[in-house]
Amino acid sequence: MPKRLASTATLPLEEDTPLEKETAVDPGNPRRAAVLLPLPLAGAYDYLIPPDMAVEPGAVVAVPFGKRELSAVVWEILPDEGRPGPGGESALPLERLRPVLEVLPVPPLTEVARRFLRWVADYTLASPGAVLRMALSAPAALQPPRPLTLYRRSEAPPPQGFRLTPARRRLLEVFEEGPARALAEAAAAGGVGTSVVKGLVKAGLVEAVSLQREPGFPVPDLDLAGPALSDRQASACETLHGCIAAQDFSVTLLDGVTGSGKTEVYFEALAAALAAGRQALVLLPEIALSAQWLERFEARFGVAPALWHSDLTSAQRRAIWRAVAFGRASVVVGARSALFLPYSDLGLIVVDEEHEAAFKQEDGVAYHARDMAVVRAQLGKIPVILASATPSIETLNNVQNGRYGRLELPERHGGALLPRIDLVDLLEDKPPRLEGMGPGGGQAWLSTALRAAMAETLAASEQVLLFLNRRGYAPLTLCRACGHRLQCPNCTAWLVEHRLAGRLQCHHCGFASRLPKTCPDCGAEGSLAACGPGVERLAEEARALFPQARLGLMTSDTLTGPDAAAEMVRAVQAQEIDLLIGTQIVAKGHHFPHLTLVGVVDADLGLYGGDLRAAERTYQLLHQVAGRAGRAERPGRVLLQTSEPEHPVMQALAGGQRDPFLAAEAQARENAGLPPFGRLAALILSSPDARQVDALASALARRVPRIEGLSVLGPAPAPLAVLRGRHRRRFLIKAPRGFRLQAVLSGWLGDVKLPSNLRLQVDIDPYSFL
Known part of the structure; x- marks a missing residue:
């Protein structure tokens, strides 16, 4: 039964108790079921199973809740006497329970899916219903689409006295010559109104037929040949094929430099999973920016995958949810929420760019999709592949401890060389002013060295990327x-x-x-x-310096969806843009063959600010940005403008010393007892009323558990002390690795009564400290 209780499990997952065996209920024996509603409630509610209804655990059902009717999931079938209440009181008798209204016509959630939802709720201390809501994220998908009514010629002769007018004859000829047609289509083909079609139906000369309109998903062509693989790529593929053939849980880090062909390697793993008749899931950090990735997928498999992301229409979400549940979608590519789709037979998970902070869900249920993907794979006894050129310290620690395997691709594919990275000391090479540049007053942000490199690159008809991770003008x-x-x-x-x-x-x-x-x-x-500069202000300076260059802005403000992102990528590939200026979204795996110079305008941005991962994140982001240069036959160059050239991040980037840098970062974290060598959790209290949130924070502070090894910092105003009109206070909880953190937090917070306008969010393993 899902309850708001703590889980003592930490990654990797320990053995779990299986849920009730999935057996159908005897339709003649009325029983009770524990039904989980997709609402932020503490647990499941008891409902009556009508005598004539066959229900099994995992079935998606409609139930009454107050004055509403809700879709929910049967979590388990209970004994007739039910469960005792939280205070030991007897359960309600069967005759007082409200009945399940109907079993909805979709496959039941599998036992693995239900165990996964329960595990996520326990680990994150979220309500089980809030986690279930992520799985039932397309309510319209729980009913089949309306059937399509088509019309065709019947075999009946004209009834006696029925007059065949010229319009009716033309229409009958249309039906004789072709397949069944929709009403409007048939009328247009015969040059008549729809009333003529309906008249023929009434006369029996035309009949209506109903067809279910379940969208089809083309099957990937596994016989298509992929690109030629290097020896290292082929060896990595062989290892991954072995993981899939073993039909067991495993985690493999695919560690390859930018441009090494990691995608082609895990494509072959996808092919192996599909050949075994299983479904596959690929998680990408920015699905809206995946145009090039999708082109490569279609080139390899001949079809597009099922895409799952926030920009889908309601009809698209409905179609994909149902296709996944019924097993018609063999490959799903999506953002973090795709992990909670109702897979009928999931056989492989790939987490691309596993180091990306975008995989952390901050609002609602706070979870990290990479870590939950590992849990989902372990529960389902399937392999998971984590791919990155700059793996997270958490993943590297699991590799070093033997929990994860590792495959390395240390060279770029096809003989391309990694770019040369040079540091520009802004204390020595201060950007010269540009008089008459406009409202900016002549303030400039590009150093002399970077300007010279840009002029040389553009003169050679090659492309330049200027990177500044700051949107807007200022x-x-x-x-x-x-x-x-x-x-x-x-x-x-x-x-x-x-x-x-x-x-x-x-x-x-x-x-x-x-x-x-x-x-x-x-x-x-x-x-x-x-x-200060944003990318728009940087573009203003670039236009003044290089008026003949064709500029493009690549930010989340200028690319409003997948289509806009795809068009920008196409324009860069077609060399319709000479100078690309962008924020962090330009680092998301794009391949621009003619781009040979990357200029990072403010490499120090993000190094500080109280984030324990600040240095690691800055290294990862700048390494990924640098990897956009020189990915084809032309050599690449990267200039990092910095006021701290001696900083370990800058020295590691310039010297190509990734592993020593990450090892030093890991040692510093271990010395401080920080993740992955210790555990953190955050409590965030918020309310429109500052006095109310301070009162609750003080009350919680007086009840802080006094346990050896547990440190509680706060309460304190959050760095973003007011967000969306709500005053925020934070606690930060620190504990040794292996500490039963969820159990302690559950005991501390279990009986807290919150007013309706006050929120308390628990974030296990926080990534944001704002």
Whole structure:
């Protein structure tokens, strides 16, 4: 039974108790079922199974809940006497239970899927119903689509007295000549109105037939030849084929430099899983930016996979959910939520760019998709592949401890060389001013060395990428007269100017407004100044320096969906863009053969700020960005502008010393008892009322468990003390590895009564410290 209790399990997963055996209920014997609703409730509710209804564990059913009717899942079949209540009281008798209304026409959730949902709830301390809601994420999919009505010629003769007008004759000829047609299509083909078709139906000369409209998903062609593999790639494929043939749980890190062909290797693993008749899942950090990946998939398998991401329409989500549940979708490619789709027979999981922080879900149920993918694979006894050029310290630690295997691809495929990385010391090479550049007042951000390299590259008809991980025109706007800074009214954050859109915007809550003409504080006119660069301001400087270059902006603001992202990638590949300027989304595995120079405008951005992974994340991001240069036959070069050239991250990047750097980072974490060598959890309290949230924080602080090895920091205002109008306070809990953290937190928080407007979120293994 799922309950809001702690799990003592830590990755890797320990043996778990199997759920009730899946057997059908005797239709003649009324019984009770524990039904889990997709709501943030503490556990399942008891319902009556009507005598004439066959129900099994995992069945998706409709049940009454208050005045509503909800879709839910039968979690287990209970004995007739039911379960005692939380206080030991007797269960309600059968005759007082509300009945299950119907079993919905979709396959039941498998035992593995239910065990996985239960495990995620226990590990994250989320309510089981909140986790179930992620699995039932397409409510419309629980019913089949409406049948399509088509019309065709019947074999009946014209009834006596029925007059065949010229319009009716034409229409009958249409039906005689072709297949069944929709009403409007048939009428248009005969040049008549739909009433003529209906008249022929009434006369019996045309009959209506209903067809179910389940969208088909083409089957990948496993006979298509993939690209020629290097010896190392072929060896890696052989090892992965062995993992799949073993039909057992395993985790393999596919560790290859940028451009080494990791994708082609795990494509062969996908082919092996499909050949065995199993489904496969590929998790990507940014599915909306996967145009090139999808092209490579179609080239290898001849069809497109089923895509799952937040930009899908309701009809698309419905079709894909059902195709996965009925086993018609053999390969699913998606964002982290694709892990919770109802796979009928999942045989392989691939987590590409496993180091990416985008796999961490921050809102609602806080989970890390990479770690939960490993759990899902262990429960299902299937292999999982983690691919990265810059593996996370957590994954490397599992490799070193023998829990994960490792396959290495140390060279770029096809003989391409890794780019040369040079550091530009901004204290010595300060960007010269550009007079008359516009509202920026001549402030510049490109050093002399980077300008010279850009001029040389563009003159050679090669492409340049400028990377700055800051959206908009400027991160801060202040008044030169009084120093007032324009701040979001809903968040403790500065408003970012987006000059292209003509607005100020908060990147946390989405608040937007026009740039005022006068200072809101002192009323001075023309005193508001943009401070610091964003990509739009960088583009302004680049246009002034290289007016003939064709510029492209690649940010989440300018690429509003998969189609826009695909068009930008196509334009760069077709050399319709000479100078690409972008944020971190340009680092997501793109292959631009003519791009030979990468300039990182502010390499120090992100190095500091209280994030225990700051140095690791900065290294990973800059390494990935650098990997965009020189991926074909032309050599690449990378210039990192930094004010701290001696920083270990900069030295590791310039010297190609990834492993020593990550080893030093891991040692520092181990010395401090930080993940993966220790455990962390965060509690975030929030309320529109600051006094209310402070009162609860103080009450919780007085009840902090006093346990050896457990450290509780806080409560303290979060760095984002106000977010979306809610005041936030945080606790950070630190414990040794192996500590039963969930059990302690569950005991501490188990009987906390929250007012309706106050929220308490638990984040096990936090990635964000804002």
